[in-house]
Amino acid sequence: MQAGVLERAAGHFRTPSLWALLPLCAVYGLAVITAPEDAVQGVIQKILYVHPACAFAAYLGFGLTALGGALYLWREDEQYDRLALASAEVGVVFCTLVILTGPIWARGTWGRFWSWDPRLTVTLLLWFIYLAYLLLRGFTEGSARAARFAAVYGIAGVLAIPLNYFAIDLFGGRAIHPENLGRGSLGAGMGLPFALGLVTALLAFFHLLARRLELEGLRARNAFAEAETQHEPARAEGPWPT
Amino acid sequence: MNVLLAVLWKDLISEWRTRDRIVSMLLFSVLVVVVFHFALPEDASQLLKTGAAGLLWIAYVFASVLGLNRAFALELENEALSGLALAPADRGWIFLGKSLANTLLLFLVQAVTAFVFALTFNVSLTAVVPQFAVVMALGALGLSSIGTLFAAVAVRTRYREVMLPLLLLPVMIPVLLGAVRASAALLERGTLPAPALRLLIVADLTFLIVSFVLFEYVLDE
Amino acid sequence: MAYVIAAYGLVVTFLTLYAWLLERERRRLTSGRSQSQ
Numbered sequence: 001m002q003a004g005v006l007e008r009a010a011g012h013f014r015t016p017s018l019w020a021l022l023p024l025c026a027v028y029g030l031a032v033i034t035a036p037e038d039a040v041q042g043v044i045q046k047i048l049y050v051h052p053a054c055a056f057a058a059y060l061g062f063g064l065t066a067l068g069g070a071l072y073l074w075r076e077d078e079q080y081d082r083l084a085l086a087s088a089e090v091g092v093v094f095c096t097l098v099i100l101t102g103p104i105w106a107r108g109t110w111g112r113f114w115s116w117d118p119r120l121t122v123t124l125l126l127w128f129i130y131l132a133y134l135l136l137r138g139f140t141e142g143s144a145r146a147a148r149f150a151a152v153y154g155i156a157g158v159l160a161i162p163l164n165y166f167a168i169d170l171f172g173g174r175a176i177h178p179e180n181l182g183r184g185s186l187g188a189g190m191g192l193p194f195a196l197g198l199v200t201a202l203l204a205f206f207h208l209l210a211r212r213l214e215l216e217g218l219r220a221r222n223a224f225a226e227a228e229t230q231h232e233p234a235r236a237e238g239p240w241p242t
Numbered sequence: 243m244n245v246l247l248a249v250l251w252k253d254l255i256s257e258w259r260t261r262d263r264i265v266s267m268l269l270f271s272v273l274v275v276v277v278f279h280f281a282l283p284e285d286a287s288q289l290l291k292t293g294a295a296g297l298l299w300i301a302y303v304f305a306s307v308l309g310l311n312r313a314f315a316l317e318l319e320n321e322a323l324s325g326l327a328l329a330p331a332d333r334g335w336i337f338l339g340k341s342l343a344n345t346l347l348l349f350l351v352q353a354v355t356a357f358v359f360a361l362t363f364n365v366s367l368t369a370v371v372p373q374f375a376v377v378m379a380l381g382a383l384g385l386s387s388i389g390t391l392f393a394a395v396a397v398r399t400r401y402r403e404v405m406l407p408l409l410l411l412p413v414m415i416p417v418l419l420g421a422v423r424a425s426a427a428l429l430e431r432g433t434l435p436a437p438a439l440r441l442l443i444v445a446d447l448t449f450l451i452v453s454f455v456l457f458e459y460v461l462d463e
Numbered sequence: 464m465a466y467v468i469a470a471y472g473l474v475v476t477f478l479t480l481y482a483w484l485l486e487r488e489r490r491r492l493t494s495g496r497s498q499s500q
Contacts, residue, residue: 032471047470054474073459093481101470108466128412135408139399149395152456153409156388159452160413167416167441171423204478211485218492 004079007217010210017207021200028200031193038190044108047101049193053201054097055123059161060205061091062126065133066158069151081147082220084154085137086212090205092130098123118168125164129157245332249339256316257347264347267309271355274301275362286363294365295425299381299418301355306348306385307407310393313344318397323461337390337457341450344386345379352378370428377424377434380442384417384449385410391453394460416445 003011031049038045068084071077102120103113114120133153140146257263278297282289290297317323329336356374360367367374389410396406420442427435 043464044466046467050471050474090481093477097474097477100473104466104470104473125412125415128408132408132412136395136399136405139401139405141398141400145398148459148462149399152391152395152459155456156391156452157413159448160416163416163445163448167419167445170437170441171419208478208482208485211482211489215485215489215492218489222492222495 003217003221004077004082006079006083007213010213010217013210014207014214017203017210021203021207024196024200024203028193028196031196035193036189041109044105046193047105047108048190049197050201051098051101051105052194053197054094054101055119056198057201057205058091058095058098058123058126060202061087061094061209062130062154062158062161064209065091066154069154072147073151073155078147078220079217081151082216083213084147084150086209086216088130088133088137088150088154090208090212092127092134093208094201094205095123095127095130099127118165121168122161122165126161129160133157243335245329245335246339246342249336250342253340253343254346257343263309263312264350266312267305267347267351268354270308271301271305271351272358274304275355275359279362290363290365291430292426294359294363294429295422298356298359298425299422301359302348302352302378302381302421303385303411303414303418305351305355306344306382306389307410309344309347309351310386310389310410311396311403311406313340313390313393314397323398333458333461334454336461337454341387341390341453344390345382348382348386349379352382365429367429370432373428373434374425377421377428377439377442380439380446381417381421384421384442384446385414387446387453388413388449391457391460394457416441417449420445 028049032046035046035049037043064087065084068080068082068087071080072084099120102123106115106117107113133150136153137146137150140149278301314323353375356367356378359365389406392409392413393406396402396409399405420438420440424434424438424442427433427438
C-alpha cells in the first residue's frame with residue numbers, strides 16, 4: 001500500500017516547517033515582550049496575542065475535519081479519513097488551549113474565571129463536539145464504519161457551529177469579550193504581535209497536523225503489512241488504495 | 243413520499259401496539275417535573291416566573307433523548323438495519339418518516355408535561371396555548387431531526403445510550419435556545435418574539451436538510 | 464504578569480508535549496518496521 005498523497009506531502013513538510021517555526025517563535029516572542037502595555041488592562045492584555053490565535057487554529061481544525069469527512073464520503077479514499085482524524089486531534093489540543101487561556105485572562109482582568117461570554121461559550125461547545133467526535137471514533141467497531149460515522153458527525157457539527165454562534169450571540173451571555181478586533185481597536189504597536197501570533201499558530205497547527213497525518217499513514221501501512229504477512233489478503237474494511 | 247408515509251405509519255403503529263416508548267417518555271417527563279418540585283426552594287414563585295420555560299425544556303430534551311435511544315431499537319433487535327439500507331433511493335424518506343414519528347411522539351409528551359407542569363406549579367398557559375404549541379412543535383422537530391440521525395449512529399456504537407446525548411447535546415443548543423426564549427417570552431408577555439422564532443426555523447431547516455442528506459451514509463452496511 | 468506567563472507557558476508546554484509524543488510514536492513505528500524486515 002502506497003502512502004497517500006497527503007501523507008507524502010506531510011512527510012516533506014515536517015522538517016522544513018519546524019526549521020521555520022523556531023525562529024518565528026523567537027520573533028513572535030520578542031514582539032509580544034516589546035509590545036506596549038494596554039492603558040486599561042495592563043500587561044495581561046498580552047494574552048490577546050495568543051488566545052485568539054489558538055481559537056483560529058481550533059476552528060480551522062474542525063473545518064478540516066469536516067472537509068476530510070466530506071471528501072471521504074464522496075471519494076471513499078482512506079487518506080481523507082486520516083486527514084479528518086489528524087485534524088480533529090490537533091484541533092482539540094488548540095481548542096483546549098483556548099478554553100484554558102480565556103479564563104486565565106478573564107480571571108486576571110475581571111476576577112472571574114467564567115462568564116458565559118458568547119464567543120468563549122461557542123468555543124466550549126466546539127470542544128464538546130470535538131470530544132464527542134473522538135469518542136465516537138473510539139467507540140465504533142469497524143474502521144470503515146467509524147470513518148463514515150465520524151464523517152457524518154463532523155459535517156453535522158461544523159454546520160452547528162455557526163448556528164450556535166448566531167444563537168448565542170443573539171440571546172445571551174454577557175459579552176465581555178474584547179470586541180471588534182477587526183475594527184482597529186487594537187492600539188498602536190499591537191498589530192504586529194497579534195498578526196505574528198496568528199501566523200505562528202497557523203504554522204504550528206500545520207506542522208503538528210503534518211506530523212499527526214504522517215503518523216496515521218504509518219500506522220495504516222503497518223496494519224496493512226501485518227495483515228499481508230499473516231497470509232490473509234488484507235481485509236477490505238474499506239477501499240484501500242493499492 | 244409513499245416511503246415516508248409508510249415508515250411513519252409503521253413506526254406509529256408499532257409504537258401504538260406496545261406503547262413502551264411513549265409510556266416511558268411520559269412517565270419520565272412527569273417525574274422530572276416532580277423532581278423539580280423537590281429541587282426548587284420553598285418559595286419558588288419568583289424563580290418560576292423567569293425559569294419555567296427553561297425547566298420545561300430541560301425535561302423535554304431529556305425525554306427526547308430517552309425516546310431517541312429507543313428509536314432504532316426495534317430495527318436493531320430484528321437486525322433490520324441493513325434492510326433499511328437496501329432501498330437507496332428511499333433512504334432520505336425513511337429518515338423523514340422516522341424523524342416525523344419521533345417528532346409526533348415527543349410533541350405528545352411535551353403537551354402532557356406542559357399540562358402537568360402548569361397544574362402543579364400554578365403557571366398559567368391557557369392564554370398562549372396555540373403559540374406554545376407552535377414553539378413545542380418546532381422544538382420537537384429540531385430535536386427529532388438531528389436526533390434521529392445521531393440515534394442511527396449511536397445505536398451501533400459501544401455505550402450507545404451514553405453516546406447519543408454526547409453527540410446530540412452540544413449540537414442541539416440553537417434549537418434549545420430558540421425554544422426557551424420563545425417559551426419564556428410567551429409565558430411572561432404573551433408574545434412570540436420574532437428573533438427566537440427565526441432561529442428555531444433556521445435551525446430546524448438546517449438540521450432537517452443535513453440529516454436528510456447524511457442519513458444514507460449512516461445506514462450503509 | 465503571572466497570568467501572562469501562565470497562559471503562554473501553558474500554550475508552549477501543551478504544543479511541545481504533543482509534538483514530542485507524536486515524534487516518539489513515529490520513531491517507535493519506523494524502527495519497529497525495519498526490525499520486522
